[in-house]
Structures are given as structure tokens and as C-alpha cells.
Amino acid sequence: MAVNDETRLGCGRPVEDVWATADLPPDAHEQTCPFCQDARHNLHELAEATDALVTQEAEAPEYAPDSRVKDLVMQLVHVEVRRGRPIPLVHPLEGTPPSLTISKQAVLDVIWRAADGMSGVRARHCQIELEAAAHKPGGPAVVSLGVNVAVAAGIPILEVTEHLRIRLQEQIASETGLSTRRINVTVEDLYDE
Numbered sequence: 001m002a003v004n005d006e007t008r009l010g011c012g013r014p015v016e017d018v019w020a021t022a023d024l025p026p027d028a029h030e031q032t033c034p035f036c037q038d039a040r041h042n043l044h045e046l047a048e049a050t051d052a053l054v055t056q057e058a059e060a061p062e063y064a065p066d067s068r069v070k071d072l073v074m075q076l077v078h079v080e081v082r083r084g085r086p087i088p089l090v091h092p093l094e095g096t097p098p099s100l101t102i103s104k105q106a107v108l109d110v111i112w113r114a115a116d117g118m119s120g121v122r123a124r125h126c127q128i129e130l131e132a133a134a135h136k137p138g139g140p141a142v143v144s145l146g147v148n149v150a151v152a153a154g155i156p157i158l159e160v161t162e163h164l165r166i167r168l169q170e171q172i173a174s175e176t177g178l179s180t181r182r183i184n185v186t187v188e189d190l191y192d193e
Contacts, residue, residue, distance in 0.1 A: 009035040010108045010126050019043060038085070087130055088141050089177050102176055104128055111147060114171040118164060120152035124188055131181045144182040145172070150189040161185040 009015055011033045018036050021027070022043040030036040086101035108126050115123035127146035145168060151160055165183045172178050 009039060011035045012125050015039055090140060107176055110171055110175050114167050115147060115149055115164060120155040121164060122150045124148040124150055140177055140179045142179045142181045145180060146184045148186045148188045150191050151187050152193045153190045157187055
């Protein structure tokens with residue numbers, strides 16, 4: 001199993017950056033970022049489980065897994081940390097759990113690819129919110145998106161942001177089946193190509 005070395009959270013920060021500082025107090029960004037907070041929470045749970053395994057190995061070294069098993073487990077944990085909370089693809093009937101979900105990270109990956117795939121656009125930050133009030137039981141889930149981008153200097157901003165909205169709506173629907181209620185695009189920076 002290959003794991004991308006630059007796996008990005010929804011805020012754009014590589015999960016490796018959060019991993020590297022998980023033992024330190026959260027920085028200013030992490031104090032307010034739900035993506036980094038979720039990653040830190042998952043990493044702390046992993047640390048507790050790891051400590052328990054280290055204790056068990058010390059008590060019974062004959063049961064310690066070899067390094068290949070440890071490497072595989074760490075790769076799986078890495079993927080799990082970045083996956084994020086599940087989003088139901090179909091709103092469940094009242095009182096029943098969702099039967100089909102997609103990870104928040106999978107939807108974020110669709111957003112990143114849609115934005116970065118446009119000429120003159122670079123995604124910076126992405127947010128997804130499940131619109132509970134807009135759902136119909138048994139119908140597709142409805143989400144709202146917030147996408148912050150940088151745009152190449154000289155490109156008409158209104159035109160490119162409208163094109164991005166349409167592209168996001170189409171790709172989210174075709175790749176995930178989710179319906180979008182609102183897509184807010186914020187141009188936060190310009191860059192030279």
C-alpha cells in the first residue's frame with residue numbers, strides 16, 4: 001500500500017506537519033482548525049494505543065510483531081488519521097444510522113482536484129458542511145462547500161470563480177453523488193504564472 005507523502009487535510013496543511021508536532025501544544029492555526037483538531041485527536045488516541053502495545057511487548061516479547069507488521073499498521077493509521085468524519089451519501093430514515101457514507105477527506109480530495117485542475121487556479125483551503133436542514137430522508141445528502149483559492153494574475157476573477165463553482169458542483173455530484181446547496185469561493189491571493 002502506497003501512502004502519498006503530501007496528504008493534505010481540508011485546511012491545506014500536510015498531515016505530516018500535524019503528526020510532527022502532535023506532542024506539542026497546538027499552534028494558533030490548530031487551535032481554531034477543525035481538520036487539525038480532528039487529526040490531533042486521532043493521533044493522541046493512536047499514541048495511547050501504542051503505549052499500551054509497548055507495555056504488552058515488554059511483558060511478553062515473544063508476541064512482539066516484526067518490523068513489517070509495524071510498518072503496515074503505521075501506513076494504515078496514517079490513512080485513517082486523514083480520512084476524517086464520515087458523511088452520509090443518502091440521508092437515513094428517522095432513527096436509523098446511515099447505511100452508506102463517504103469520508104470527508106474523500107470529498108475534500110475531489111474538491112482539491114477540481115480546483116487544482118483548472119488553469120490559473122490553486123486551492124488553498126476547503127470546508128464541507130452537511131446541510132441537515134436541507135435533507136429529505138432517503139434522498140441524497142446535501143452539503144455546502146467553502147473553497148479558498150489563489151488565482152493567476154490577469155485572469156478575470158468573476159469568470160473563473162463562476163466556472164469553478166459549476167465544475168465543483170458537477171464533480172461532487174458525479175464522483176460522490178452528493179448534492180451541493182451552496183458553494184462559496186473566496187479568492188484570497190493572486191500569483192504570477
